[in-house]
Amino acid sequence: MNSTRRNFLKASAALGAACSVGFPDIWIKNASLAHAAGGEVKVGILYSLTGTTAIIEKSLNQACLMAIEEINAAGGINGMQIKPVVEDPASDPATFAEKARKLVLGDKCVSLFGSYTSASRKAVLPVVEKYHNLYWYPTLYEGRECSQNVIYTGAVPNQQQQDFVPWLVKNFGKKFYLIGSNYIYPKEENNVCKILLKRLGGEVVGEEYVPLGHSEFSSVIQKIKDTQPNVIFSTVVGDSVVALHRQYKAAGLDPAKMPMASLTTSEEEIAAMGGEFAEGHFTSAPYFMSYDSPENQKFVAAFKKKYGPDKVTNFVSEPAYFQVYLFKQAVEKLGGKDITPPEIRKASWDQEFKAPQGVVKIDPKNSHTYLWPKIGEAQRNGQFKIIEQSKESIEPKPYWAYPGQVCTPEGLKQA
Amino acid sequence: MTDTNSMRWRLTGYVLFCVIILVFPYILNNDYLLNKYARYLIFGVLSAALSFSWGYTGILNLGQAVSFGLGSYAMAMALKLRTIPIQTGAGGLPDFxxxxxxxxxxxFWEPFHSYTFAVFAGLGIPMLLAFVLGWFMFRGRITGVFVAIITLAMLVVINLVIVDQQKYTGGFNGITDLSTFKAFGVGFDAYSLSTYYLVAGTLCVVLLGGLAITRTKLGLILQAIRDDENRVRYFGYDVASYQNFAFTLSAGVAGFAGMLYTLVMExxxxxxxxxxxxLSIVIWCAVGGRGSLLGAALxxxxxxxxxxxxxxxxTFLDTWMLIMGAIFIIVVLFLPNxxxxxxEKGVRLLKHKSARETATHPVAGAAIATFDSKRVRES
Incomplete structure (x- = not known):
């Protein structure tokens, strides 16, 4: 028995070596045949339906499926129906990787739509990169990524901040207190904020990171009282947002004098904390549910009709919705050609779509998206009043804070 | 007599299982499935390791994932230092x-430039940690639920430290964007046959090696400790050392499984x-049978x-968690072993065993029977 095993191991080593040479080519040829077959376009949907981030990700799943349904009802793509394969990655990065492999290798989907957290996107990257698939990622994130196998439709730091920070300085003052949850997104946003402040002659009077899920802000609020900033710049996420707003109000601070300026507080968080705690604070995002455009009215009405009158749309579910349309246009553009993920990627460049937030466009330089940042003031009724909107859509610069590094269609370049 | 018989059956089961997992790629050679099953087999290794400390020695380690995770990070650190420089900073500094x-x-990242160091670290760090923790626990005669609480606390602490120290660990995102592991001229790509065999071979070695240990005097003492710690102590054995051996060995195997997991998950x-x-490891172990290495792996x-x-x-997209929960409850209620x-019941029926044997501990029945007779003789 022992010798058998040894032989197996030897054979396997040889086979393994043989396999790793020259096998990607074969696979891709087969894949392109599989992708085009059947008169339908198979896509994978990878948003958690269970686990810690399920509440928000479910809204992304719903927005995505609604878009697919609308497209199919209107005749599909060049007569082909989009066939969604829905998986539940259970808010766990390892499960994200497992399901992504199933969708890419097992189901041979031509694109995947998914992820809310950066951790889950990072877990999916190895498989989409190795097998040249395409991942459509709807969430605002920290930037600094230049994958040739991802289309990013959420905002990167420069888009959320380049109008917001000057506006805050102009209206409230130059002293900022930075507070965020302790992970990469807040740190990166604050790196950008600090650069912008320096240009404007502002100063950072405090910088604080709290663990994810943290709910005790009394020491932070004491420091804020001591340093008296003009703006509290917040990138706190999740349940901590609720605790921070409530304790801010309990401490007797006044939003008119020292507002919280957030990149992460959406209608969902306000619903969880209650409008009276959010009132008077500001958020910068490309989309608010209250935004007045015919496309948005249609989007919100359709969403409520399909999933219930109490449902809210937010700045992540809106890209989860419009990115399916961008995908559709890209596949449409391919016409009779083989529908393969790399071809879809190329065809998606420069695609424009009239999204609920405005006309969005995929930047061919870095596969991120031109967006329409807005500044919203939270209202007692849980919605945002839109105070400012950029005059034109803002170019995505995922390496904005890092001069010398440029994202190109061939990957990251060091200038 | 019956003891050797039952051992023969058990060995047949183990060998049959090893043959199946080793032959498997010849039946289904598909890189996606190889990767998928390699992942499951790693969980098998992890679960068998827990069975060794829990099922055989009676140490319920709720922090088994510590060893697994540390092994995984050790491998990831070595692979991260070998990624293409453009994705990293000056001098190959990891992107995060x-x-x-x-x-x-x-x-502490420097030595991970060497694969040899990384492999030894992936094994050694979990073992050292387990040894030190075990030294304090078992010398202090901490048993049962308190061991579970301490190991669980250890897990939470280390997890928090890793998430918090993102400068050095990649924090919440972990360590991503890795290169492929290479050793002895063979590349261990996540989807390759070589990786599958590395994993399957590890599981075979762990199962058969583990089974061999449980058959030695050492193995019998471990099982005796599980059944009655004080009695073994009165016999003059150094219980704490035996417990720490099982605890540390289990941690080492889990650490190795963690390294393999990094290769498979990337x-x-x-x-x-x-x-x-x-906690999932504990569930796997309980569902399969904690008193059997093979059972736990299965x-x-x-x-x-x-x-x-x-x-x-x-069909089950919305309900799969409920169904899994129901399966766990049913197994725990009706098949406590x-x-x-x-x-094992099936084998016994086949062999028309006597009623006396069915009454003994059905899982480690044979081993205990040996010890029982010893115990009777000595008392």
């Missing part, structure tokens, strides 16, 4: 360190040392396999 404004590679994440995963493979396939079927006890 650049984002966190770290200027130079921290000292990243390391703090969720690999999550409470959720650690439990892991079955539970994760069923879970994977159930959640992939559109796990699914493997079904097989």
């Amino acid at each position: 360190m650049v984002w966190n404004n770290v200027k130079a590679l921290p000292w 990243f390391a994440s703090p969720t690999f040392l999550s409470v959720q995963l650690s 439990g892991a493979i079955l539970v994760t396999g069923v879970q994977g396939n159930l959640s992939e079927s559109p 796990g699914l493997i006890s079904l097989a």
